[in-house]
Amino acid sequence: MLIRVEDVSFRYSRGKGYSLKNINLKVRRGEFLGILGASGSGKSTLCLTFNGIIPHSIKGEFKGNVYVKGYNTKETSVAKLSTIVGLVLQNPDSQLFNMTVEEEIAFGLENLGLDTEEIKRRIRWALRITGLEGLENEFPPNLSGGQKQRLAIASVLAMRPEVLVLDEPTSQLDPLGKEQVLSLITLLNKEQGITIILVEHNTEYLLSFADRIIVLDKGEIILEGKPKQVFEEVDVLRRLGIKIPASVKIAHELKNRGILKEVALDEKELVNKLKILTKI
Numbered sequence: 001m002l003i004r005v006e007d008v009s010f011r012y013s014r015g016k017g018y019s020l021k022n023i024n025l026k027v028r029r030g031e032f033l034g035i036l037g038a039s040g041s042g043k044s045t046l047c048l049t050f051n052g053i054i055p056h057s058i059k060g061e062f063k064g065n066v067y068v069k070g071y072n073t074k075e076t077s078v079a080k081l082s083t084i085v086g087l088v089l090q091n092p093d094s095q096l097f098n099m100t101v102e103e104e105i106a107f108g109l110e111n112l113g114l115d116t117e118e119i120k121r122r123i124r125w126a127l128r129i130t131g132l133e134g135l136e137n138e139f140p141p142n143l144s145g146g147q148k149q150r151l152a153i154a155s156v157l158a159m160r161p162e163v164l165v166l167d168e169p170t171s172q173l174d175p176l177g178k179e180q181v182l183s184l185i186t187l188l189n190k191e192q193g194i195t196i197i198l199v200e201h202n203t204e205y206l207l208s209f210a211d212r213i214i215v216l217d218k219g220e221i222i223l224e225g226k227p228k229q230v231f232e233e234v235d236v237l238r239r240l241g242i243k244i245p246a247s248v249k250i251a252h253e254l255k256n257r258g259i260l261k262e263v264a265l266d267e268k269e270l271v272n273k274l275k276i277l278t279k280i
């Protein structure tokens, strides 16, 4: 097990109550875990426990344990944990500080004690995998939103983490930027085998690509399972204001009208069921 969260509760120093309550969670190597929940449900707080920012840099009352590859995060530095767990935040502008794309990617590597050849290799790899080749000398603020977020991902990837935790990485991007970043995340998981933990409001995407989804409500995990199982709980998701994918809505409507016997949850399955039904 790559990450184990055991009975974790957390209250910010200035928090009114607990932002996380008795969280238990295991993340397998290579898994793609989606996190859903209404605003304020604790998604970002949970993400910050995976690389030790909570409890090391953000103080509060922390109970329970998080283990990353067996390291207890309470006893391991954020610097060490960051070589295993890479964190990408919502706003790419807050993560880019350097004068060129290449310097941005090199920045985190310089403290790892790597030789120059290895640094160059990693930079080339990160540029290629994120589709930023040719932009090495660009000034990061001049990039498009999608390119900036891919650069933020490239600089984290260059550290060669085993897990990438992404907290709403597409929420500030235009439709093209969103698509570029989501395709990159799929590629990193399916082709590079990187474990992904993703907070994302695009439920269609999670339904297609996540292996498992957890839903947070007021700091607690209230639903957990394969995407299909989680999206069966339409009423719970609606109550939390979580967007129901179109295929799920259509399938439920067809079931309510007696046209389908059971709900099909993704588009492919829905189309197949309708094909059989209409004998197309």
Ligand SMILES: Nc1ncnc2c1ncn2[C@@H]1O[C@H](COP(=O)(O)OP(=O)(O)OP(=O)(O)O)[C@@H](O)[C@H]1O
Pocket: 012, 013, 014, 015, 016, 019, 037, 038, 039, 040, 041, 042, 043, 044, 045, 046
């Ligand atoms: N620095 C802080 N100090 C005190 N309370 C905080 C702090 N950061 C977050 N909280 C509180 O913790 C709870 C969980 O917040 P968190 O940001 O983790 O939720 P979220 O699900 O990520 O929300 P969003 O989707 O809006 O980002 C909220 O009640 C929030 O007000």
